[in-house]
Amino acid sequence: MIPELRLVRRRLSPERAARDLGRARPGAIVVFAGTVRPDRSAQGRVLALDYEIDRIPARTRLAELLREAHRRFGVDRAVAWHRYGRVRVGDVAVVVGAASAHRDPAFRAARFLIEEIKRTVPIWKEVRARPARRPRRPPRPRAGRGGGSRRARRPPAARRRAG
Amino acid sequence: MIPELRLVRRRLSPERAARDLGRARPGAIVVFAGTVRPDRSAQGRVLALDYEIDRIPARTRLAELLREAHRRFGVDRAVAWHRYGRVRVGDVAVVVGAASAHRDPAFRAARFLIEEIKRTVPIWKEVRARPARRPRRPPRPRAGRGGGSRRARRPPAARRRAG
């Protein structure tokens, strides 16, 4: 059994949450994982997000949310885990989940936890991006290569800006 | 990558679904698992559920639901897995899940899939239970043993009925 509440630098595993929530033979398990998307941002292609937390009130608030999930939805078990520090594209930043005899409370508790974490827990993210590329010379089309040439056709990086 | 649609006798792993849905770097992953609860039924304590399916229309309908989940919620990936045959208490009978750029479509698609599976896919369950026990002699209280004696205090099994 791992803690319901985690604020950690290391990797989070939604698989682990699913396994752990299943231990109580609950009937219904819902797990949500939020991962860092390979988006484009104003600063360029997102490589990672740096998560900052105010640790003491963040823990206090997460504990309140877990108690509230138990109280309001009557779930048997709930988890709320969030990483801080650098989280790279594709990696899991947040995991919430709930286990209950029936599916409706489990779905609702999981949804409640993620919405309230975003809204009320002192966690912030800052984008780490690779600056958008600018052309040094006009792009040279390559014959006979479709999708694969998309990256090649993109203008080369403005490396000076990237520092 | 494992198939979106599975109707199988063997064990299902919500962990595996979570890992698999995460491969596409989606942003949001929701996994639901339904397990067999250790309930009491009219026939006694539930030991297992025997799931019966009508395989061809079940596959057809599940495939329709997956297409519908993609179409309606715009998710990147969805899974709908169900076991058939005997599924023992504590084991997972059904797993659904969805991966999407944002959390709302993933939650809604997962919820849609499990509701529609229950309502529209030709799967039935039959309870396998241990008949309720009847006393042969009055229970003998044991001094000084709390929680641990709960099983011992239960009346002995009606073994003739259980076969």
Added chain:
Amino acid sequence: MAGEVRIRLFATARQLVGTAVLPWPVPSGGLRAAEIVRQLAAAYPRLGPTLSASRFLRNHRYLADLATTIRPGDEFAVHPPYGGG
């Protein structure tokens, strides 16, 4: 030339009849689904309520109504209300 329809029974329907597959004689031109259901209910009176709540399939496809003709060699499935998950 007369023939047989293969009736497949599931869940409570299977339990009440005592078998999962029931060969059912039909004339060479077949029978409407409604008539097969009527004959089934007559042969197995306890099956009535289950049949009223069931969906029916011909060769693995749901029937929109019971006017469809079921012909010799066809499979006719009786689906009581579902209970997966």
Added chain:
Amino acid sequence: MAGEVRIRLFATARQLVGTAVLPWPVPSGGLRAAEIVRQLAAAYPRLGPTLSASRFLRNHRYLADLATTIRPGDEFAVHPPYGGG
């Protein structure tokens, strides 16, 4: 005797000021939170909009309003709108 409050700045507040911790002189009797926020906005004019949208904490507890007195040795945290998940 005068003293210092430890102002902790997060996210955009930290970025705009350029540091996560800012020692802030206060009189021995302390200052109301509203006054500290006013002084901060005066010292860092670009911080104004962020301060307007922020929540404030004294010793890790949210302030219901800005009438609370912040005393020497206290920690005063500035929380811009959250963005976890």
